[in-house]
Amino acid sequence: MKARETGMNRIRQRRGFSLIELLIVIAIILIIATIALPKLNRARMYAQETAAIAAIKTLHSAETQYFSQFGRFAANLTELGPPASGQPGPSGADLIPGDLAAGDKSGYKFTVTGGPSGYTISAVPIAYNSTGSRTFFSDQSLVIRENYGQEPATVNSKEIK
Numbered sequence: 001m002k003a004r005e006t007g008m009n010r011i012r013q014r015r016g017f018s019l020i021e022l023l024i025v026i027a028i029i030l031i032i033a034t035i036a037l038p039k040l041n042r043a044r045m046y047a048q049e050t051a052a053i054a055a056i057k058t059l060h061s062a063e064t065q066y067f068s069q070f071g072r073f074a075a076n077l078t079e080l081g082p083p084a085s086g087q088p089g090p091s092g093a094d095l096i097p098g099d100l101a102a103g104d105k106s107g108y109k110f111t112v113t114g115g116p117s118g119y120t121i122s123a124v125p126i127a128y129n130s131t132g133s134r135t136f137f138s139d140q141s142l143v144i145r146e147n148y149g150q151e152p153a154t155v156n157s158k159e160i161k
Contacts, residue, residue, distance in 0.1 A: 041130075049132050051106035052123045053160065056138050059112060059121050062095035063140070069093065073114035073140070077101045080112065107131025124152055136160075 017025075059080070066074045070090050074080045081101020083092030099105050108123045108131065118140035125132030128150050137145045137153035144160045147153035 045107075045130070045132055048107040048125075049134055052108040052110075052132065052136055053144060055100055055105055055108070055110065056121050056123060056136060056144055058096060058100070059110070060138065060142055062093075063112075063114070063119050065095050066093050072116060073119040074112065075114040077103055077110060077112050079114075108136075122152055 062080045063073055066072075066080060070093070074093070077096070078101060079091060080093055080096045082094045082098050083089060088094040100110065103110050104126065107126050109126055111122045113120050121136075121138045123136040125135070134146045134148055135151065135153045137147075137155065137157055139155065145153045145155065145157035146160050147157045
């Protein structure tokens, strides 16, 4: 009978993990997370910067369409966006999505300024070094320029290849 009781006690003692084993597993998970999290944030930020460049290209196409329809460049994002009501027109041409027309998309703040002879596009991260580490500038020349840092990119900034 004693041999049987000793076997039952062993079974009861090994039902789960010990506290030390659990702490070791948690420590390993935390070390892996500490290494992976900055890389994940950098990858997310790079994706948002790439989306900002794509949005600038969309704005170039929209400005070209706007010019061909109305004989001038759009003065702001609202004119390129969906109309407030009714059919598309000069005050809302419905050439870009509403979120881009509002100015915020993919962690960037966009502004468009148009005039009779051209337009400028500016994209600045909403939270520097979180949603982006570069600012962007472009105009009717279709050349996209970047600046690493919080200073907004200008016509004299480095060209993106």
